[in-house]
Amino acid sequence: MEQDEKRLVERAQAGDLDAFGELYERFSPAVFNVALRMVGSREDAEDIRQEVFLRAHRALKEFKGEARFSTWLYRIAANVALDEIRRRKPTVSADALREESRWEAAAGERGDPQEQLDRNLAREAVQAALLAMPPHYRILVVLKHIEGLSYEEIASVLGCSLTSLNVRLHRARESFRKALAPRLDGLEESESDLPRGPKKNLALY
Amino acid sequence: MTCRGVRKRISLYIDGRLPEDARAQVGRHLDSCAACRSLLAETESALETLKLLKREAPPAGGWERLRERLLEQSGPSRVRRALPAWWWKPLPAAAAAGIVVLSALLVWRGPSGEDLAVSRPTVPPAVRGELRAPEPALQPGGTEVAVAVPAQPVAAPPAVTGPRPARTAAPVRIRASGSPPARPAVPADNLPAPPEPAPGVAVASLEPDPESPLALAANPDDVLDEPAAELALTGLSPLVAAAEQYTDPVAWVYDISAEDWL
Numbered sequence: 001m002e003q004d005e006k007r008l009v010e011r012a013q014a015g016d017l018d019a020f021g022e023l024y025e026r027f028s029p030a031v032f033n034v035a036l037r038m039v040g041s042r043e044d045a046e047d048i049r050q051e052v053f054l055r056a057h058r059a060l061k062e063f064k065g066e067a068r069f070s071t072w073l074y075r076i077a078a079n080v081a082l083d084e085i086r087r088r089k090p091t092v093s094a095d096a097l098r099e100e101s102r103w104e105a106a107a108g109e110r111g112d113p114q115e116q117l118d119r120n121l122a123r124e125a126v127q128a129a130l131l132a133m134p135p136h137y138r139i140l141v142v143l144k145h146i147e148g149l150s151y152e153e154i155a156s157v158l159g160c161s162l163t164s165l166n167v168r169l170h171r172a173r174e175s176f177r178k179a180l181a182p183r184l185d186g187l188e189e190s191e192s193d194l195p196r197g198p199k200k201n202l203a204l205y
Numbered sequence: 206m207t208c209r210g211v212r213k214r215i216s217l218y219i220d221g222r223l224p225e226d227a228r229a230q231v232g233r234h235l236d237s238c239a240a241c242r243s244l245l246a247e248t249e250s251a252l253e254t255l256k257l258l259k260r261e262a263p264p265a266g267g268w269e270r271l272r273e274r275l276l277e278q279s280g281p282s283r284v285r286r287a288l289p290a291w292w293w294k295p296l297p298a299a300a301a302a303g304i305v306v307l308s309a310l311l312v313w314r315g316p317s318g319e320d321l322a323v324s325r326p327t328v329p330p331a332v333r334g335e336l337r338a339p340e341p342a343l344q345p346g347g348t349e350v351a352v353a354v355p356a357q358p359v360a361a362p363p364a365v366t367g368p369r370p371a372r373t374a375a376p377v378r379i380r381a382s383g384s385p386p387a388r389p390a391v392p393a394d395n396l397p398a399p400p401e402p403a404p405g406v407a408v409a410s411l412e413p414d415p416e417s418p419l420a421l422a423a424n425p426d427d428v429l430d431e432p433a434a435e436l437a438l439t440g441l442s443p444l445v446a447a448a449e450q451y452t453d454p455v456a457w458v459y460d461i462s463a464e465d466w467l
Contacts, residue, residue, distance in 0.1 A: 017272065017275065017276075020275075021268050021272065024267070024268050024271065025268060028263060028267060028268075029260065029262065029263055030260075032261070032263035033260050033261060036261060037258060042261070042264070045263075046263060046264050046267070049263060049267060050267065050270065050271055050274070053271055054271065054274065054275070054278075057275055119257065122254065122257055123257045123258060125254075126254045126255060126257050126258055127258060130258075141255065145252055145255040145256075146255060146258055146260075151220075151222070166216070166217060166222070169216055170213070170215070170216035170217070173216050173248060173251075173252065174248075176251060176252070176255075177247060177248050177251040180251045180254065181247070181251070184254075
Protein backbone atom coordinates (compact mmCIF):
# COMPACT_ATOMS: atom_id res chain seq x y z
CA MET A 1 0.00 0.00 0.00
CA GLU A 2 2.72 2.42 1.02
CA GLN A 3 4.91 1.36 -1.90
CA ASP A 4 2.01 1.98 -4.23
CA GLU A 5 1.49 5.41 -2.67
CA LYS A 6 5.20 6.17 -3.04
CA ARG A 7 5.18 5.19 -6.70
CA LEU A 8 2.15 7.35 -7.33
CA VAL A 9 3.81 10.30 -5.65
CA GLU A 10 6.98 9.83 -7.70
CA ARG A 11 5.00 9.68 -10.92
CA ALA A 12 3.06 12.78 -9.93
CA GLN A 13 6.30 14.57 -9.11
CA ALA A 14 7.53 13.69 -12.58
CA GLY A 15 4.53 15.50 -14.02
CA ASP A 16 2.09 12.62 -14.46
CA LEU A 17 -1.29 14.26 -13.97
CA ASP A 18 -3.11 10.94 -13.94
CA ALA A 19 -1.01 9.79 -11.02
CA PHE A 20 -1.86 12.98 -9.19
CA GLY A 21 -5.50 12.26 -10.02
CA GLU A 22 -5.20 8.88 -8.32
CA LEU A 23 -3.73 10.54 -5.25
CA TYR A 24 -6.59 12.99 -5.35
CA GLU A 25 -9.21 10.25 -5.48
CA ARG A 26 -7.50 8.43 -2.65
CA PHE A 27 -6.96 11.28 -0.22
CA SER A 28 -9.40 14.03 -1.10
CA PRO A 29 -12.35 12.54 0.84
CA ALA A 30 -10.32 12.79 4.06
CA VAL A 31 -9.29 16.33 3.21
CA PHE A 32 -12.90 17.20 2.48
CA ASN A 33 -14.07 15.84 5.84
CA VAL A 34 -11.40 17.68 7.78
CA ALA A 35 -12.42 20.86 6.01
CA LEU A 36 -16.10 20.17 6.55
CA ARG A 37 -15.66 19.78 10.29
CA MET A 38 -13.47 22.82 10.44
CA VAL A 39 -15.76 25.19 8.56
CA GLY A 40 -19.16 23.49 8.84
CA SER A 41 -20.29 24.03 5.26
CA ARG A 42 -19.99 21.60 2.38
CA GLU A 43 -19.54 24.38 -0.11
CA ASP A 44 -16.64 25.92 1.79
CA ALA A 45 -15.21 22.48 2.47
CA GLU A 46 -15.19 21.75 -1.25
CA ASP A 47 -13.41 25.03 -1.92
CA ILE A 48 -10.81 24.10 0.68
CA ARG A 49 -10.40 20.61 -0.77
CA GLN A 50 -9.65 22.06 -4.18
CA GLU A 51 -7.31 24.66 -2.77
CA VAL A 52 -5.43 22.02 -0.78
CA PHE A 53 -4.79 19.96 -3.89
CA LEU A 54 -3.87 22.98 -5.95
CA ARG A 55 -1.26 23.89 -3.36
CA ALA A 56 -0.16 20.28 -3.08
CA HIS A 57 0.35 20.08 -6.83
CA ARG A 58 2.31 23.31 -6.80
CA ALA A 59 4.54 22.13 -3.96
CA LEU A 60 4.77 18.51 -5.04
CA LYS A 61 8.48 18.76 -5.76
CA GLU A 62 9.09 19.85 -2.17
CA PHE A 63 7.62 16.65 -0.77
CA LYS A 64 10.65 14.57 0.17
CA GLY A 65 8.86 11.50 1.48
CA GLU A 66 10.01 12.01 5.07
CA ALA A 67 6.41 11.81 6.26
CA ARG A 68 3.53 9.98 4.67
CA PHE A 69 1.87 11.74 1.79
CA SER A 70 -1.42 11.78 3.72
CA THR A 71 0.29 13.51 6.64
CA TRP A 72 1.69 16.12 4.28
CA LEU A 73 -1.78 16.66 2.84
CA TYR A 74 -3.33 16.95 6.31
CA ARG A 75 -0.78 19.64 7.08
CA ILE A 76 -1.74 21.61 4.01
CA ALA A 77 -5.42 21.04 4.77
CA ALA A 78 -5.02 22.30 8.34
CA ASN A 79 -3.22 25.41 7.12
CA VAL A 80 -5.73 26.15 4.38
CA ALA A 81 -8.69 25.60 6.70
CA LEU A 82 -7.23 27.79 9.44
CA ASP A 83 -6.42 30.50 6.89
CA GLU A 84 -9.95 30.30 5.58
CA ILE A 85 -11.43 30.57 9.07
CA ARG A 86 -9.28 33.58 9.82
CA ARG A 87 -10.31 35.14 6.53
CA ARG A 88 -14.03 34.47 6.85
CA LYS A 89 -15.43 35.49 10.18
CA PRO A 90 -17.94 34.46 11.39
CA THR A 91 -17.16 30.95 10.30
CA VAL A 92 -20.61 29.54 9.75
CA SER A 93 -24.17 30.75 9.95
CA ALA A 94 -27.08 29.04 11.59
CA ASP A 95 -28.61 28.64 8.14
CA ALA A 96 -25.55 26.76 6.95
CA LEU A 97 -25.80 24.46 9.91
CA ARG A 98 -29.46 23.78 9.26
CA GLU A 99 -28.67 23.17 5.63
CA GLU A 100 -25.96 20.77 6.67
CA SER A 101 -28.39 18.96 8.90
CA ARG A 102 -30.93 18.72 6.14
CA TRP A 103 -28.31 17.35 3.79
CA GLU A 104 -27.35 14.69 6.23
CA ALA A 105 -30.99 13.76 6.73
CA ALA A 106 -31.43 13.55 3.00
CA ALA A 107 -28.43 11.26 2.80
CA GLY A 108 -30.87 8.57 3.81
CA GLU A 109 -30.68 6.84 7.13
CA ARG A 110 -32.91 3.96 7.94
CA GLY A 111 -34.61 3.33 11.25
CA ASP A 112 -37.00 4.98 13.59
CA PRO A 113 -37.83 8.52 12.39
CA GLN A 114 -37.69 9.71 15.98
CA GLU A 115 -34.22 8.34 16.37
CA GLN A 116 -33.21 9.93 13.09
CA LEU A 117 -34.48 13.25 14.32
CA ASP A 118 -32.62 12.83 17.59
CA ARG A 119 -29.45 11.93 15.78
CA ASN A 120 -29.73 14.87 13.44
CA LEU A 121 -30.28 17.24 16.32
CA ALA A 122 -27.38 15.73 18.18
CA ARG A 123 -25.13 16.03 15.13
CA GLU A 124 -26.12 19.62 14.76
CA ALA A 125 -25.23 20.22 18.40
CA VAL A 126 -21.88 18.49 18.05
CA GLN A 127 -20.97 20.37 14.90
CA ALA A 128 -22.04 23.62 16.54
CA ALA A 129 -19.87 22.80 19.54
CA LEU A 130 -16.92 22.16 17.25
CA LEU A 131 -17.47 25.46 15.49
CA ALA A 132 -17.66 27.23 18.81
CA MET A 133 -14.17 26.05 19.71
CA PRO A 134 -11.06 28.06 18.95
CA PRO A 135 -9.87 26.86 15.53
CA HIS A 136 -6.41 25.81 16.79
CA TYR A 137 -8.10 23.42 19.24
CA ARG A 138 -10.75 22.39 16.75
CA ILE A 139 -8.18 21.01 14.33
CA LEU A 140 -6.79 18.81 17.11
CA VAL A 141 -10.18 17.32 17.91
CA VAL A 142 -10.94 16.78 14.25
CA LEU A 143 -7.64 15.05 13.52
CA LYS A 144 -7.77 12.89 16.65
CA HIS A 145 -11.43 11.98 16.97
CA ILE A 146 -12.84 12.27 13.47
CA GLU A 147 -9.86 11.33 11.33
CA GLY A 148 -8.45 8.97 13.95
CA LEU A 149 -4.83 10.06 13.62
CA SER A 150 -2.30 8.91 16.20
CA TYR A 151 -0.45 11.31 18.48
CA GLU A 152 2.64 10.93 16.37
CA GLU A 153 0.80 11.70 13.16
CA ILE A 154 -0.89 14.75 14.64
CA ALA A 155 2.43 16.01 15.96
CA SER A 156 3.86 15.58 12.48
CA VAL A 157 0.91 17.34 10.84
CA LEU A 158 1.08 20.28 13.21
CA GLY A 159 4.85 20.32 13.54
CA CYS A 160 4.91 20.16 17.31
CA SER A 161 6.45 17.89 19.92
CA LEU A 162 4.55 15.08 21.61
CA THR A 163 4.85 16.83 24.96
CA SER A 164 3.32 19.96 23.52
CA LEU A 165 0.64 17.89 21.84
CA ASN A 166 -0.33 16.22 25.14
CA VAL A 167 -1.03 19.59 26.69
CA ARG A 168 -2.77 21.01 23.63
CA LEU A 169 -4.96 18.00 23.11
CA HIS A 170 -5.99 18.01 26.76
CA ARG A 171 -7.01 21.67 26.43
CA ALA A 172 -8.77 21.01 23.15
CA ARG A 173 -10.89 18.26 24.73
CA GLU A 174 -11.72 20.46 27.66
CA SER A 175 -12.75 23.18 25.24
CA PHE A 176 -14.97 20.79 23.30
CA ARG A 177 -16.59 19.38 26.43
CA LYS A 178 -17.42 22.86 27.64
CA ALA A 179 -18.75 23.90 24.23
CA LEU A 180 -20.92 20.80 23.91
CA ALA A 181 -22.48 20.74 27.37
CA PRO A 182 -24.85 23.71 26.98
CA ARG A 183 -25.86 22.54 23.52
CA LEU A 184 -26.76 19.11 24.78
CA ASP A 185 -28.64 20.66 27.67
CA GLY A 186 -30.56 22.85 25.22
CA LEU A 187 -31.26 19.82 23.10
CA GLU A 188 -32.69 17.93 26.05
CA GLU A 189 -34.91 20.87 26.92
CA SER A 190 -36.24 21.10 23.39
CA GLU A 191 -36.79 17.35 23.28
CA SER A 192 -39.01 17.61 26.32
CA ASP A 193 -41.70 18.87 23.95
CA LEU A 194 -41.41 15.78 21.82
CA PRO A 195 -43.87 12.94 22.34
CA ARG A 196 -41.24 10.42 23.32
CA GLY A 197 -39.71 12.51 26.00
CA PRO A 198 -36.31 14.03 26.62
CA LYS A 199 -34.68 11.53 28.82
CA LYS A 200 -32.52 10.04 26.15
CA ASN A 201 -28.83 10.37 26.80
CA LEU A 202 -27.51 11.89 23.58
CA ALA A 203 -24.03 10.88 24.47
CA LEU A 204 -25.04 7.29 23.90
CA TYR A 205 -25.25 7.83 20.14
CA MET B 206 -2.65 12.38 43.68
CA THR B 207 -4.83 15.47 43.98
CA CYS B 208 -7.96 16.29 41.90
CA ARG B 209 -5.94 18.92 40.02
CA GLY B 210 -3.26 16.39 39.17
CA VAL B 211 -5.88 13.92 37.93
CA ARG B 212 -7.64 16.52 35.76
CA LYS B 213 -4.35 17.40 34.11
CA ARG B 214 -3.80 13.78 33.21
CA ILE B 215 -7.34 12.81 32.36
CA SER B 216 -6.82 13.12 28.60
CA LEU B 217 -3.76 10.89 28.64
CA TYR B 218 -5.61 8.52 30.97
CA ILE B 219 -8.43 8.17 28.42
CA ASP B 220 -5.95 7.47 25.64
CA GLY B 221 -3.94 5.03 27.74
CA ARG B 222 -0.76 7.05 27.32
CA LEU B 223 0.13 7.41 31.00
CA PRO B 224 3.05 5.46 32.42
CA GLU B 225 1.95 2.47 34.50
CA ASP B 226 2.60 4.03 37.90
CA ALA B 227 0.86 7.30 37.00
CA ARG B 228 -2.10 5.37 35.62
CA ALA B 229 -2.36 3.42 38.86
CA GLN B 230 -2.33 6.63 40.93
CA VAL B 231 -5.07 8.21 38.79
CA GLY B 232 -7.10 5.02 39.05
CA ARG B 233 -6.86 5.03 42.82
CA HIS B 234 -7.94 8.67 42.96
CA LEU B 235 -10.93 8.05 40.69
CA ASP B 236 -12.04 5.22 42.92
CA SER B 237 -12.31 7.63 45.79
CA CYS B 238 -13.39 10.91 44.07
CA ALA B 239 -16.93 11.19 42.67
CA ALA B 240 -16.29 14.63 41.12
CA CYS B 241 -13.30 13.39 39.13
CA ARG B 242 -15.23 10.28 38.08
CA SER B 243 -18.05 12.51 36.86
CA LEU B 244 -15.61 14.65 34.91
CA LEU B 245 -14.09 11.56 33.33
CA ALA B 246 -17.52 10.25 32.31
CA GLU B 247 -18.55 13.62 30.90
CA THR B 248 -15.38 13.95 28.87
CA GLU B 249 -15.65 10.43 27.49
CA SER B 250 -19.28 10.93 26.50
CA ALA B 251 -18.51 14.27 24.84
CA LEU B 252 -15.79 12.66 22.76
CA GLU B 253 -18.15 9.82 22.00
CA THR B 254 -20.62 12.23 20.40
CA LEU B 255 -17.99 13.08 17.79
CA LYS B 256 -18.68 9.67 16.27
CA LEU B 257 -22.01 11.10 15.17
CA LEU B 258 -20.14 13.15 12.65
CA LYS B 259 -19.74 10.47 10.06
CA ARG B 260 -17.52 10.86 7.08
CA GLU B 261 -19.37 12.44 4.23
CA ALA B 262 -18.83 11.94 0.55
CA PRO B 263 -17.45 15.01 -1.18
CA PRO B 264 -19.26 16.45 -4.20
CA ALA B 265 -18.76 14.52 -7.41
CA GLY B 266 -16.61 15.81 -10.26
CA GLY B 267 -13.95 17.31 -8.01
CA TRP B 268 -11.04 15.87 -9.97
CA GLU B 269 -12.39 17.04 -13.31
CA ARG B 270 -12.67 20.59 -11.97
CA LEU B 271 -9.25 20.46 -10.39
CA ARG B 272 -7.66 18.96 -13.50
CA GLU B 273 -9.07 21.78 -15.57
CA ARG B 274 -7.61 24.34 -13.21
CA LEU B 275 -4.24 22.62 -13.17
CA LEU B 276 -4.13 22.54 -16.95
CA GLU B 277 -5.12 26.19 -17.08
CA GLN B 278 -2.31 27.05 -14.71
CA SER B 279 0.27 25.07 -16.60
CA GLY B 280 -0.84 26.54 -19.93
CA PRO B 281 1.06 29.83 -20.11
CA SER B 282 4.74 29.63 -20.88
CA ARG B 283 7.41 30.31 -18.31
CA VAL B 284 8.17 33.64 -19.90
CA ARG B 285 4.52 34.58 -19.81
CA ARG B 286 4.30 33.66 -16.16
CA ALA B 287 7.46 35.57 -15.35
CA LEU B 288 6.37 38.75 -17.10
CA PRO B 289 3.54 40.99 -15.99
CA ALA B 290 0.32 40.61 -17.93
CA TRP B 291 0.55 44.05 -19.53
CA TRP B 292 3.76 42.92 -21.19
CA TRP B 293 2.79 39.66 -22.81
CA LYS B 294 -0.83 40.33 -23.67
CA PRO B 295 -0.09 42.65 -26.64
CA LEU B 296 2.53 40.21 -27.98
CA PRO B 297 0.17 38.05 -30.07
CA ALA B 298 -1.31 41.14 -31.69
CA ALA B 299 2.14 42.58 -32.39
CA ALA B 300 3.35 39.26 -33.79
CA ALA B 301 0.33 39.07 -36.10
CA ALA B 302 0.91 42.63 -37.27
CA GLY B 303 4.57 41.83 -37.90
CA ILE B 304 3.66 38.83 -40.02
CA VAL B 305 1.26 40.94 -42.07
CA VAL B 306 3.91 43.62 -42.64
CA LEU B 307 6.56 41.05 -43.58
CA SER B 308 4.19 39.33 -45.98
CA ALA B 309 3.34 42.64 -47.60
CA LEU B 310 7.02 43.45 -48.01
CA LEU B 311 7.76 40.08 -49.57
CA VAL B 312 4.89 40.46 -52.02
CA TRP B 313 5.99 43.98 -52.89
CA ARG B 314 9.55 42.91 -53.56
CA GLY B 315 8.36 40.38 -56.14
CA PRO B 316 9.07 36.72 -56.80
CA SER B 317 12.39 35.00 -56.47
CA GLY B 318 15.40 35.77 -58.67
CA GLU B 319 15.16 32.51 -60.59
CA ASP B 320 11.66 33.37 -61.72
CA LEU B 321 12.77 36.82 -62.71
CA ALA B 322 15.61 35.50 -64.85
CA VAL B 323 12.99 34.00 -67.13
CA SER B 324 11.14 37.25 -67.63
CA ARG B 325 13.87 39.10 -69.39
CA PRO B 326 12.34 41.47 -71.88
CA THR B 327 10.54 43.68 -69.45
CA VAL B 328 12.61 46.80 -69.52
CA PRO B 329 11.98 48.89 -72.60
CA PRO B 330 14.95 49.19 -74.99
CA ALA B 331 15.39 52.87 -74.34
CA VAL B 332 15.58 52.28 -70.65
CA ARG B 333 17.82 49.32 -71.19
CA GLY B 334 20.21 51.47 -73.17
CA GLU B 335 20.26 53.94 -70.37
CA LEU B 336 21.03 51.26 -67.89
CA ARG B 337 23.53 49.36 -70.10
CA ALA B 338 26.89 48.91 -68.59
CA PRO B 339 29.43 51.10 -70.34
CA GLU B 340 32.86 50.28 -71.55
CA PRO B 341 35.50 50.20 -68.86
CA ALA B 342 36.67 53.69 -69.82
CA LEU B 343 34.87 56.72 -68.50
CA GLN B 344 32.27 58.21 -70.82
CA PRO B 345 32.27 61.97 -71.34
CA GLY B 346 29.72 63.70 -69.21
CA GLY B 347 29.02 60.62 -67.27
CA THR B 348 30.01 59.15 -63.99
CA GLU B 349 30.99 55.65 -63.23
CA VAL B 350 30.18 54.12 -59.98
CA ALA B 351 32.03 51.02 -59.10
CA VAL B 352 29.78 48.42 -57.62
CA ALA B 353 31.24 45.19 -56.44
CA VAL B 354 28.67 42.52 -57.02
CA PRO B 355 29.32 39.21 -55.47
CA ALA B 356 29.48 36.44 -57.96
CA GLN B 357 27.52 33.27 -57.62
CA PRO B 358 27.95 31.94 -54.15
CA VAL B 359 29.52 28.57 -53.61
CA ALA B 360 27.15 25.96 -54.90
CA ALA B 361 27.33 23.84 -51.78
CA PRO B 362 28.76 24.51 -48.36
CA PRO B 363 31.98 22.78 -47.49
CA ALA B 364 31.46 19.29 -46.27
CA VAL B 365 33.77 19.76 -43.33
CA THR B 366 33.99 22.57 -40.87
CA GLY B 367 36.62 25.18 -41.33
CA PRO B 368 37.06 28.69 -42.70
CA ARG B 369 34.81 29.28 -45.64
CA PRO B 370 36.50 30.57 -48.80
CA ALA B 371 35.77 34.17 -49.67
CA ARG B 372 33.25 34.73 -52.37
CA THR B 373 34.51 35.93 -55.72
CA ALA B 374 33.58 39.41 -56.74
CA ALA B 375 33.32 41.07 -60.13
CA PRO B 376 33.10 44.79 -60.81
CA VAL B 377 29.99 46.19 -62.40
CA ARG B 378 29.71 49.79 -63.39
CA ILE B 379 26.58 51.76 -63.69
CA ARG B 380 26.64 55.10 -65.36
CA ALA B 381 24.56 57.72 -63.69
CA SER B 382 24.28 60.67 -66.07
CA GLY B 383 24.69 64.09 -64.56
CA SER B 384 26.08 62.84 -61.33
CA PRO B 385 29.42 64.05 -60.08
CA PRO B 386 32.35 61.80 -60.87
CA ALA B 387 33.05 59.03 -58.50
CA ARG B 388 36.21 57.10 -58.11
CA PRO B 389 37.28 55.16 -61.21
CA ALA B 390 36.14 51.65 -61.62
CA VAL B 391 38.66 48.99 -60.87
CA PRO B 392 39.07 46.39 -63.59
CA ALA B 393 38.50 42.83 -62.63
CA ASP B 394 42.12 42.05 -63.31
CA ASN B 395 43.19 44.40 -60.56
CA LEU B 396 41.15 42.71 -57.90
CA PRO B 397 43.08 40.69 -55.41
CA ALA B 398 42.92 37.00 -55.96
CA PRO B 399 40.52 35.14 -53.73
CA PRO B 400 42.20 33.36 -50.90
CA GLU B 401 42.93 29.73 -51.34
CA PRO B 402 40.70 27.48 -49.33
CA ALA B 403 42.22 25.98 -46.27
CA PRO B 404 43.89 22.66 -46.83
CA GLY B 405 41.51 19.82 -46.25
CA VAL B 406 38.45 21.94 -46.85
CA ALA B 407 36.34 20.47 -49.54
CA VAL B 408 35.06 23.10 -51.91
CA ALA B 409 32.31 21.91 -54.14
CA SER B 410 32.67 24.55 -56.78
CA LEU B 411 33.80 28.10 -57.03
CA GLU B 412 32.46 28.54 -60.50
CA PRO B 413 29.43 30.79 -60.75
CA ASP B 414 26.14 29.21 -61.59
CA PRO B 415 25.36 30.39 -65.12
CA GLU B 416 21.62 30.21 -64.41
CA SER B 417 21.80 32.53 -61.50
CA PRO B 418 20.91 36.20 -61.96
CA LEU B 419 23.90 37.09 -59.87
CA ALA B 420 26.14 35.22 -62.27
CA LEU B 421 24.68 37.24 -65.10
CA ALA B 422 25.37 40.38 -63.18
CA ALA B 423 28.96 39.34 -62.81
CA ASN B 424 29.46 39.72 -66.56
CA PRO B 425 29.66 43.43 -67.43
CA ASP B 426 28.43 42.79 -70.94
CA ASP B 427 25.29 41.04 -69.86
CA VAL B 428 24.42 42.67 -66.69
CA LEU B 429 22.21 45.53 -67.67
CA ASP B 430 20.33 43.57 -70.29
CA GLU B 431 19.08 41.37 -67.56
CA PRO B 432 16.17 42.49 -65.46
CA ALA B 433 17.17 39.96 -62.89
CA ALA B 434 20.57 41.59 -62.65
CA GLU B 435 18.84 44.90 -62.17
CA LEU B 436 16.99 43.29 -59.37
CA ALA B 437 20.24 42.09 -57.88
CA LEU B 438 21.69 45.57 -58.12
CA THR B 439 18.77 47.69 -57.19
CA GLY B 440 16.84 45.37 -54.98
CA LEU B 441 13.68 46.30 -56.86
CA SER B 442 11.30 43.99 -58.60
CA PRO B 443 11.40 44.20 -62.42
CA LEU B 444 7.96 45.76 -62.43
CA VAL B 445 9.06 48.51 -60.12
CA ALA B 446 12.39 48.99 -61.87
CA ALA B 447 10.67 49.29 -65.21
CA ALA B 448 8.05 51.64 -63.89
CA GLU B 449 10.72 53.93 -62.58
CA GLN B 450 11.97 54.51 -66.14
CA TYR B 451 8.70 56.00 -67.30
CA THR B 452 7.67 59.53 -66.72
CA ASP B 453 4.05 58.69 -67.38
CA PRO B 454 2.93 56.80 -64.34
CA VAL B 455 0.48 54.72 -66.38
CA ALA B 456 2.32 54.19 -69.68
CA TRP B 457 4.70 51.56 -68.40
CA VAL B 458 1.83 49.28 -67.54
CA TYR B 459 1.05 48.72 -71.23
CA ASP B 460 4.62 47.81 -71.94
CA ILE B 461 4.64 44.83 -69.63
CA SER B 462 3.72 41.41 -70.83
CA ALA B 463 1.19 39.32 -69.02
CA GLU B 464 3.93 36.95 -67.92
CA ASP B 465 5.49 39.67 -65.89
CA TRP B 466 2.44 39.91 -63.77
CA LEU B 467 2.66 36.26 -62.84
